[in-house]
Amino acid sequence: ARSTEKSDVYSFAIVVWVILTGQEPYENARSEEHMSQCVINGDRPADHLIPEDTPEEIIRLMKRCWDHNREQRPTFEEAYRSFLPLYMEKL
16 A cells, blocks of 8 residues: 555554554464455554553544554644644643
8 A cells, every 4th residue: 555644644643552552563463464454444552551651642642643543633734733832841
């Protein structure tokens, strides 16, 4: 499949999840094909592994970025604008 901004935004969300949890996403997948099928079916990495002290805004943004409907995913510009106020608040 060809890479698009929407697929890159999905990948960004997965990277955020990995950073937050320190886990491998889809670690129970038996092959790359099985992992791809999980993604296509709308399966997403486990919420319960995300640390409880993670800001809700980060979790919401991550979930928007991996939305099953690619048209609902933000652009990187929109994601940046969502994240920037939270980042600035923490400085």
